[in-house]
Amino acid sequence: MSSDNILLDVKNLKKYFPVRKGVLRRVVAHVKAVDDIDMYIKEGETLGLVGESGCGKTTTGRTILRLIEPTAGEVRFRSKKLAGQGEEYKEVDVATASRKTLKALRRDMQVIFQDPYSSLNPRMTVGAIVGEPLLVHRVAKGRERENRVRELLASVGLKPDHMKRYPHEFSGGQRQRIGVARALALDPQLIIADEPVSALDVSIQAQVLNMLEDLQEEFGLTYLFIAHDLSVVKHISDRVAVMYLGKIVELCKTEELFTNPKHPYTEALMSAVPVPDPDYNVERILLEGDVPSPVNPPSGCYFHPRCRYAKDTCKTEAPVYRDLGNEHFVCCHFADSLSLRPVRTG
Amino acid sequence: MPLIEVRDLKTYFYTEDGVVRAVDGVDFTIEPEKTLGVVGESGCGKTVAALSVMGLIQIPPGKIETGEILYHRDGKVTELTGLNPKGREYRSIRGNEIAMIFQEPMTSLNPVYTIGNQIMEAIILHQHLKKKEARKKAIEMLHAVGIPVPEQRVDEYPHQLSGGMRQRAMIAMALSCNPSLLIADEPTTALDVTIEAQVLDLMNGLRENFNTAIQFITHDLGVIAQMADDVVIMYLGKIVESATASEIFHNTKHPYTQGLMNSIPSLATTKKERLIPIKGVVPDPFEVPEGCGFEPRCPQAMEICKTKIPPLKEVASCHLAACWLYE
Numbered sequence: 001m002s003s004d005n006i007l008l009d010v011k012n013l014k015k016y017f018p019v020r021k022g023v024l025r026r027v028v029a030h031v032k033a034v035d036d037i038d039m040y041i042k043e044g045e046t047l048g049l050v051g052e053s054g055c056g057k058t059t060t061g062r063t064i065l066r067l068i069e070p071t072a073g074e075v076r077f078r079s080k081k082l083a084g085q086g087e088e089y090k091e092v093d094v095a096t097a098s099r100k101t102l103k104a105l106r107r108d109m110q111v112i113f114q115d116p117y118s119s120l121n122p123r124m125t126v127g128a129i130v131g132e133p134l135l136v137h138r139v140a141k142g143r144e145r146e147n148r149v150r151e152l153l154a155s156v157g158l159k160p161d162h163m164k165r166y167p168h169e170f171s172g173g174q175r176q177r178i179g180v181a182r183a184l185a186l187d188p189q190l191i192i193a194d195e196p197v198s199a200l201d202v203s204i205q206a207q208v209l210n211m212l213e214d215l216q217e218e219f220g221l222t223y224l225f226i227a228h229d230l231s232v233v234k235h236i237s238d239r240v241a242v243m244y245l246g247k248i249v250e251l252c253k254t255e256e257l258f259t260n261p262k263h264p265y266t267e268a269l270m271s272a273v274p275v276p277d278p279d280y281n282v283e284r285i286l287l288e289g290d291v292p293s294p295v296n297p298p299s300g301c302y303f304h305p306r307c308r309y310a311k312d313t314c315k316t317e318a319p320v321y322r323d324l325g326n327e328h329f330v331c332c333h334f335a336d337s338l339s340l341r342p343v344r345t346g
Numbered sequence: 347m348p349l350i351e352v353r354d355l356k357t358y359f360y361t362e363d364g365v366v367r368a369v370d371g372v373d374f375t376i377e378p379e380k381t382l383g384v385v386g387e388s389g390c391g392k393t394v395a396a397l398s399v400m401g402l403i404q405i406p407p408g409k410i411e412t413g414e415i416l417y418h419r420d421g422k423v424t425e426l427t428g429l430n431p432k433g434r435e436y437r438s439i440r441g442n443e444i445a446m447i448f449q450e451p452m453t454s455l456n457p458v459y460t461i462g463n464q465i466m467e468a469i470i471l472h473q474h475l476k477k478k479e480a481r482k483k484a485i486e487m488l489h490a491v492g493i494p495v496p497e498q499r500v501d502e503y504p505h506q507l508s509g510g511m512r513q514r515a516m517i518a519m520a521l522s523c524n525p526s527l528l529i530a531d532e533p534t535t536a537l538d539v540t541i542e543a544q545v546l547d548l549m550n551g552l553r554e555n556f557n558t559a560i561q562f563i564t565h566d567l568g569v570i571a572q573m574a575d576d577v578v579i580m581y582l583g584k585i586v587e588s589a590t591a592s593e594i595f596h597n598t599k600h601p602y603t604q605g606l607m608n609s610i611p612s613l614a615t616t617k618k619e620r621l622i623p624i625k626g627v628v629p630d631p632f633e634v635p636e637g638c639g640f641e642p643r644c645p646q647a648m649e650i651c652k653t654k655i656p657p658l659k660e661v662a663s664c665h666l667a668a669c670w671l672y673e
Contacts, residue, residue, distance in 0.1 A: 052538035053509075171627050201387040202565055206609035206623030213620075228538065235611035235621065258613065272543035273613055274568030278591040286547055287540045289494075290508045343613045 006078070007222050008041040008064070008190060013073035013095075015056075015063045019295060031294050033059040035246035036073075038321060038329075041190070043078075046216065046223040048237030048254070050230055050269070052291055056246040057226045061192045064224070065109055066102060070095045079108050080189060107137055110183035114195035116175035120167040126153070126178055127163030133185040152181040155218070157211060173204035177211065184215065192224045197232060209236060230273050234258060239327075242266050245294055245302040248321065252328035258343045262330040264307045267340040285341075301333065309338055347418050348375040349527055349559050350399065355413035355427075357391075357398045360406060366631045368394040370583035372413075373658070376527060381553065381560040383574030383591065385567065385606075389628055391583040392563045396529045399561070400446055401431035419443065419526065442472040445520035449532035451512035455504040461488075461515045462500035465522055472523045487518040490555075492548055510541035514548065521556055529561045534569065546572060567610060571595060579603050582629065582639035585658055589665035599667040602640045638670070646671060 014037075016030040033056045041047045051057045062068045064075050075094040082090040082104055092101060094109075113119035120129055131149045134140045140148050150160045156177040167175055176196060183191050193212070197205040213236065215221060227233050233240055234254055241251040242265065250263040261267045271285040287306045292298055298305050304314040313333055321331040332338070357369040369391040376382045386392045397403050399415055415426040417439070429436045448454040456464060465484040469475055475483060481500065488496035491514040504512055513533060520528055530549070534542040546569065553560055562573050570577055570591065577594045579587040579602065587600040598604045605624035626643040635641050641651040650670050658668040 052540060173627060201628070202567075202606060203387060203609050203624040204627065206611075206621040207625075209611070210621055210623060230539070231611040231613050234613055235619075268540060270613065272539040274542070274546070274566065274572050276567040276571045276595065276607070276610065276612065278571045278574075278595050280571065284543055284547070286544055290510055290541065291538075 005043045006040045007043040008078075008224075009074075009076040010037060010039050010064060011074040011076070013037050013060070013063060013075060014071045015059055015068060016071045029295050032246045032297065033294060034063055034070075035294075037243075037246075037248045039241055039248060039251060041222055041224060043189075043222055044216075044220055045238040046225050046236055048233035048240040049224060049226045049243060050228060050233045050240060051243035052228060052269075054291055054294065055243045056294070057228075057243050058194055060243070061111070061194050061224060061226050064094065065111055065192060066094050066097070067111075077105065077109065077190070079105060081107050103137075107139075107186040108189045110186065110188040110191050112176075112179050112183050112191060112193040112196045115199055116172055116179055117167075117199075119179055120175055122167055124166075125163065126158075126165055126167065126170075129167070129178060130163075130181045130185055133182060137186060139186060148185070149181075152184055155184065155215065156181045171204075172200050173207060176200060176208050180208075180211070180215070184219065187219070188221070190222045190224065192226070194226045195228065196225075198227065198229060205232070212236065230270060242269065245291065245297055247302060247331060248329070249303065249332070250328075250330045252326075252330075256326075256328055260328075261340045261342060262324060262328065262335040262338070263303075263332050264309050264338065264340065265303050268306075268308075270343045271341065273343075301331075309334060347378075349378045349418055350376040350561075351414070351416040351418070352395070352399065353414045353416070355395065355398060355415065356411035357394050357403060357408060358411050359408050364632045367583050367634065368408075368631075369398060372580070372583070372585050374578050374585065374588065376559050376561055377576075378526065378559050379553070379557050380575045381562055381573050383570040383577040384561060384563045384580060385565065385570055385577060386580035387565055387628060389631065390580040392580050393531055395580070396446070396531055396561060396563055399426065399527075400440060400444060400529060401426060401429070401436045402440075402446075403431070405431070417444075438472070441468050441520075442523045443525050444527045444529065445523065445525040446529040446531065447513070447516045447520045447533050449535050451509065451516050451536070452504065454516065455512060457504055460501050460503055461507070461519075465500075465515070465519045468519060469522050483522065484518075487522045488515065490521070490552070491515070491518045492544075493518070508541075509537055510544060513537060513541075513545055517545075517549065517552070521552060521558065524556055525558055527559045527561065529563070531563045532565070533562075535564070535566070542569075549573070567595075567606060579606075582631075582634060584639060584668065585666075586640065586669070587665075587667045588658070589662075593662070593665045597662060597665065599661050599665065599672065600640075600669050601644045601646050601671070605643075605645075638668075 015034040018027040019029040021028045049057045063070045077094050078089040078091050080089050127149050131145050134145050197208050237254050239253050240257045241248050244265050250266045268285045268287045300316045301314045301319050304310040319331050319333045323329050352374050355372045359366040384392045410427050417424045417426050462484050466480040469480040469483050485496045485500050493499050534545050574591045577591050578585050581602050587603050608622040637653045638651040638656050641647045656668045656670045658666050661667045661672040
């Protein structure tokens with residue numbers, strides 16, 4: 001890694017959930033939700049994280065924020081707010097940070113949730129919801145806090161008089177805007193957006209996506225954008241990470257991923273996306289079967305039972321996650337020799 | 347001859363807060379062995395229109411105000427809205443000649459019965475087979491929809507199957523009586539893309555093998571492009587545009603359809619091309635605009651749009667649109 005503007009550097013992050021059985025609640029197995037992943041996010045960029053349900057993308061996001069305790073690994077974050085005098089930033093390991101440091105870190109790392117219905121407290125007014133982080137972190141109170149909330153609502157396209165209303169009075173898209181305003185309240189550096197548009201109607205999705213892009217420019221935000229919709233991820237991301245069964249199988253620049261995929265799973269995933277053109281008649285790559293259980297993943301490469309290029313090596317040896325050059329990371333034995341089909345362009 | 351002809355269908359719901367005109371004067375036809383795609387956002391009435399055909403509207407609060415649903419079979423025409431939804435004749439059609447699959451396979455399968463039992467129920471009821479034969483048929487159907495080891499799966503409960511498998515089981519159930527029309531209400535929305543691709547592929551294959559017409563309801567234009575022969579676009583209980591799939595995508599007429607096409611990010615576009623969203627939100631169903639329902643959000647709205655509802659009329663050959671722009 002040559003570039004020096006890395007905001008978040010995740011190394012060997014693991015999160016295993018124990019599976020308990022029997023009277024003694026003995027641990028009989030582990031769900032390897034996040035299984036040794038490496039990635040970094042540069043300042044001001046959007047890293048997209050795609051994968052199917054159950055692949056561990058949400059757990060990754062939450063473990064990075066330490067909303068879930070990681071099992072192992074490092075999450076190095078360059079915090080501006082924690083920087084001492086004369087320092088531009090202070091590098092902290094979120095995974096091992098003390099309670100006090102963690103609370104301070106929360107001001108720099110925020111989250112937007114998928115479901116705008118369950119992530120807003122129905123008993124609080126919008127003003128109270130958006131202003132709560134300001135109280136908790138003692139940033140502003142009274143009149144000052146009110147003004148700040150007004151500003152925040154304006155920046156996400158809501159009106160100041162919406163402050164006195166309750167979440168149920170808003171549509172899905174507006175609620176998602178409230179969630180974004182709350183995330184922006186403390187002027188964070190990093191926002192982890194966990195499927196922020198998948199619960200919204202298509203015509204509303206575009207509004208929220210455009211708003212997220214505008215806010216990124218205005219406030220210099222860095223996003224980790226988690227989604228299952230490849231078209232949305234392609235639209236918003238600078239780089240994309242593809243996850244499968246708790247592992248990152250491919251990570252590279254967005255253009256590169258869609259024009260020069262190196263992992264068979266990426267190829268199949270892209271080929272599965274329905275193209276809005278009735279004349280598009282290229283045969284699609286159909287993956288057989290379902291995603292295996294993360295409690296008992298396949299041997300060797302986790303993808304081999306569904307991979308159409310699988311060879312004997314894939315059944316026994318786990319491939320190493322490596323850089324093919326030009327920041328194109330991939331986890332496949334045959335990444336160099338396979339010639340895979342890119343997504344249709346034009 | 348068409349299979350289903352829906353004419354001026356109006357399905358209203360009388361709630362405490364007022365009348366919801368969920369389906370407000372809709373005409374469409376479904377040709378035998380063809381797929382009709384019905385596209386629209388949540389609340390546009392696409393599901394209610396389908397449930398009206400199935401005779402599954404709960405009365406009250408719902409009521410089919412006016413309109414005809416003509417069902418053509420063996421040279422006979424049956425007017426479905428004239429039948430008692432709970433009566434013998436409707437019941438012999440529903441689930442037998444017209445079948446439906448739903449969006450959420452977990453909530454539409456009964457968790458306390460094995461999937462075999464649930465498939466057999468329809469077979470025993472409609473085809474008057476013995477239990478043993480019905481079971482054989484159920485296994486056959488599970489095999490046809492690509493469920494591995496159907497002899498074993500037939501005795502499993504819905505929770506033992508994955509989402510994609512459950513949807514396959516639903517499809518097996520719906521097709522078990524060889525219906526002439528299959529209504530699929532967002533059948534893949536709850537599934538992951540790779541599983542969605544499997545299910546869509548399966549449905550296309552089955553349509554050919556079983557000669558079934560499909561009414562495919564979805565909000566996903568990509569899925570429609572892949573599945574439908576003809577498409578209707580619904581907005582606020584009305585059809586705003588109706589044409590063949592290739593006309594809809596290559597010669598889009600209605601500003602709402604154009605808006606939908608512009609607002610979806612496509613895998614084909616290059617990065618950072620800005621999306622053009624449709625401004626505003628779908629109006630409250632209790633406060634529907636007086637004129638064209640799309641007028642408040644329409645970038646090309648004119649004076650007349652505020653007061654008069656545009657009729658659905660031909661704007662190109664086999665292409666209908668309801669918009670004053672084409673007057």
